[in-house]
Amino acid sequence: MLSDSVQTLVREDGCQDLPVLFKRNRHHRGSVYTVAWNPTGNVLATGSNDKSVIVVGFDADNCISNSTDREFSFHKGTVRDIHFHDDATMLSVGGGDNLLHLSDVEKGWSS
Numbered sequence: 001m002l003s004d005s006v007q008t009l010v011r012e013d014g015c016q017d018l019p020v021l022f023k024r025n026r027h028h029r030g031s032v033y034t035v036a037w038n039p040t041g042n043v044l045a046t047g048s049n050d051k052s053v054i055v056v057g058f059d060a061d062n063c064i065s066n067s068t069d070r071e072f073s074f075h076k077g078t079v080r081d082i083h084f085h086d087d088a089t090m091l092s093v094g095g096g097d098n099l100l101h102l103s104d105v106e107k108g109w110s111s
Helices: none
Strands: 007-010 016-020 032-037 043-048 053-059 070-072 079-084 090-095 100-104
Touching: 032 079, 043 079, 043 090, 053 090
Parallel strands: none
Antiparallel strands: 007 016, 032 043, 043 053, 053 070, 079 090, 090 100
16 A cells, blocks of 8 residues: 555656655755665665665555664675575675675674
8 A cells, every 4th residue: 555655756758657656855864875674664774885784674565664774884895785595684784895704783793
């Protein structure tokens, strides 16, 4: 179900784009390069050239964030890829610094 606050963007050429269900300004301090949903669909992770990963709890029924953001800053380069594993809490993150980190987004630790 879409909330009343859902926006529909119309381009200059008159074509209608898909509805915007969730929008957050200044989510990162740089460009967002990668986005991943966990397998259960209630956590969204984003990676950026600001060298950080931000993890957000998400309520899909109401299209809103339902938790405090958790920010992980363990890369010295742009975050290029994010992947949630099947258990929905383990996150693999690859960066432009040629490092790969495995993180538990619930417990807040990484290796």
